[in-house]
Amino acid sequence: MKRGFLNSKPAKERPVASTNNSGLDPVPTQFPYAALDKPVEIPKGYETPLNILLNGSKMELPPDSFAYVWTTLPGIQLRDEPQTECVLLPESKDIILKTPGFPKPLPPMPTCPAFRVARSPGKGMGLFSTRNIKQGEIILYERPLLITPAAVRATAPEHFSPAQVVQHSLNTFERIAEVSVNRMTEERQAAFMSLHNCHMTDGSGPIVGRIRTNGFGLPGLQPGAQPKTEMEFRMGAYSVICENISRLNHSCAPNTAFSLDKAMLAYRLYAVRDIAEGEELTLQYVDVLCSKTQRQEALKPYDVTCACSVCTDPTTESDKRRSMIGSFIPTISAWAANRQLPDDWLIKKSTEVLDLIEKEGLEYFELYCIATHTIMEAYICLGDSENASKWAERVIRQPWSEEYNDQHEVEELLDPESPAYAKHGLWRMRVDENPIGELGAMFKMMGEICGPEGMKMMDNGGGMFMMLPNQNASPETLKKIADAMVKYGQPSG
Ligand SMILES: C[S@@+](CC[C@H](N)C(=O)[O-])C[C@H]1O[C@@H](n2cnc3c(N)ncnc32)[C@H](O)[C@@H]1O
Structure with a gap:
């Protein structure tokens, strides 16, 4: 249940564009140096003493x-x-x-x-x-x-x-x-x-x-x-x-x-x-979600002119697809307790995200794991352990994920007959009317506050952030969410 909860954290800022657990992208160590065209003479006698400890x-x-x-x-x-x-x-x-x-x-x-x-x-x-x-x-x-x-x-x-x-x-x-x-x-x-x-x-x-x-x-x-x-x-x-x-x-x-x-x-x-x-x-050395031109620019400090299949594709289709990736972040809380949305809404939206990512060869991207995990949880909400276990298999194959690197909970879901399903905090949340439990109550409230699209990934010029709700949310909305978190506490799964 960890994922569902993390997915529902309010105003949680984290870069989703990072590769993995430690957010380690290769970085240009040019920073903070200005570019020098050639070595420059330094007068003798100014060497900084190194105190070797x-x-x-x-x-x-x-x-x-x-x-x-x-x-x-x-x-x-x-x-x-x-x-x-x-x-x-x-x-x-x-x-x-x-x-x-x-x-x-x-x-x-x-x-x-x-x-x-x-x-x-x-x-x-x-x-x-x-x-x-x-x-x-x-x-x-x-x-x-x-x-x-x-x-x-x-x-x-x-x-x-x-x-x-x-x-x-x-x-x-x-x-x-x-x-x-x-x-x-x-x-x-x-x-x-x-x-x-x-x-x-x-x-x-x-x-x-x-x-x-x-x-x-x-x-x-x-x-x-x-x-x-x-x-x-x-x-x-x-x-x-x-x-x-x-x-x-x-x-x-x-x-x-x-x-x-x-x-x-x-x-x-x-x-x-x-x-x-x-x-x-x-x-990937640089943020590869941006356009071909932007990527080529970002790669210059690495002395790389990328000639990969995506960069040599003469059409602009890849740029268009990449700009769409991240415009929707699958969010279990936006759908689980929202009966206005059809039962297959989240699965369809998440599958679209997965298709885009696979077409672009961006499986390393955290959103790939988020979408896969969300589909697994959506089936759990629907009480469909057969399909949930198939998606659990896919989650297990993504151990590079920053959030799902603790695979133990998912392993328990590989068997559709596992008792872990009945104990799961999301089990049949879409099927059983009442009570939907504390987690359901919190999701319901989150859904009402944030709307069906739930979390959005936004490029505010400083990189990608996953936030709930959008970062321009009024202080009142943010307070409502904070109050809901206090009221319902941290759900155990
Ligand atoms: C971290 S090193 C990678 C290993 C390096 N190719 C080597 O020979 O040891 C980075 C350098 O590899 C080259 N490089 C890496 N990716 C490249 C690419 N896609 N196209 C052309 N050169 C690349 C560039 O010279 C770059 O400065």
Whole structure:
């Protein structure tokens, strides 16, 4: 029942455009640097002192110096496993160390991996499947080579030109990251230095160039307050570089998504649809719901001119379909207690969403999982466990989902005879008139307040948000919802 409840949370802001559990999209680590056409000379004697706090040993820091900790994780407890070299603020290191279950060992590696690294015409190297891979399968587990701040902004003397200020930050970042690379084993160092570098001529050093080319964002380690903006959320304060995941090339119809197992400090790479042997494995680097022109623009910092099948399609059909995806978010609460809507209304609307997503090859997108899960719940509301169990099978095949990664509840619904159905909070909600229970009462109220379309996904210029009701709702409406939540409490399912 977790999903139904989450689906009914009022004014819950969360990006639905993110890939997976940790909202990890690859991010351009260009930020916050202005572009430099070429390296800029910095006068000698202005190097920022690096106070190296190896493995957390504290020392007095002069003002303006870096308080990073250079550390190796998970460290001695799992010393025989691949280790991640990290440059972290001490508070961020604490967040990792205090993660429940940390350090969790990596699972045994398969003797015959499901992927290989090979040349991809026009894209450098890439990953390719070595066998047929089913939707939802884990293709690989990977502990990163390196975690560094997404960018370093060093304080520069006032007389530096703007270009020198940028160069000074890049130089400082290079020296900071170099400490970590020097701490890697020979093998991991060679793997790092063999990664692609598309920042050879813009003032980035060889390490920062590789970080900027191959890094993706790691949110959730910022000390103190939560990220306030979508940008902060997506960027995170840190950048991660992996030996294999960083080899994935971009596609606007990607066939993989990854998520971080925080306790393991390792990523899982999933197949988001069936993948045939020999197919290239791909990821989305930028928001691929926008138009072809916008995507090409967003891909420029990655030095990518995308020639995927969607980008080379001369028609505008794909742009039209992509703009429709997200205009409706299936919401169980909008329909379950609303007898004015036909019984098949939500299933039909959700199926339309799924069709659009599949046509565009955007199964990685959270809305795909939301729609699938909603159809399963709609059948539960209708008391149809036969069909619900068929959709439960599909939900199970989407473990990359941010919200449904706890598959245990759904597993119980795989058998149409399971007693879990009768105990389910939504069971026969559309069939039994009265009482519809507390959850039903809350849904009814939500439906009345929000109307049949329920939640909407809106692009307010700052990214996609899922909200209930629309974010322009009056304070009175929001108060009504808050009161309803208090009145009916958190439904247990
Ligand atoms: C993170 S690396 C991916 C692995 C890289 N291809 C390699 O050789 O190691 C990103 C770089 O790969 C290339 N790349 C990624 N996706 C691409 C695409 N769809 N088309 C062309 N080049 C691509 C670009 O050079 C980009 O800067």
